[in-house]
Amino acid sequence: xxxxxxxxxxxxxxxxxxxxxxxxxxxxxxxxxxxxxxxxxxxxxxxxxxxxxx
Numbered sequence: 001x002x003x004x005x006x007x008x009x010x011x012x013x014x015x016x017x018x019x020x021x022x023x024x025x026x027x028x029x030x031x032x033x034x035x036x037x038x039x040x041x042x043x044x045x046x047x048x049x050x051x052x053x054x
Contacts, residue, residue, distance in 0.1 A: 032045060
């Protein structure tokens with residue numbers, strides 16, 4: 001389970017559990033995209049820097 005946190009400047013933070021990040025091979029600086037999946041869920045997928053520019 002992940003809890004959304006808020007920084008003093010109002011930005012919201014969603015922390016990826018360490019075991020999940022290790023399993024996916026995600027490290028600091030990995031770029032991810034949030035895609036709608038249904039009204040109550042979304043998909044997080046790692047993308048390349050080139051994809052992020054599109």
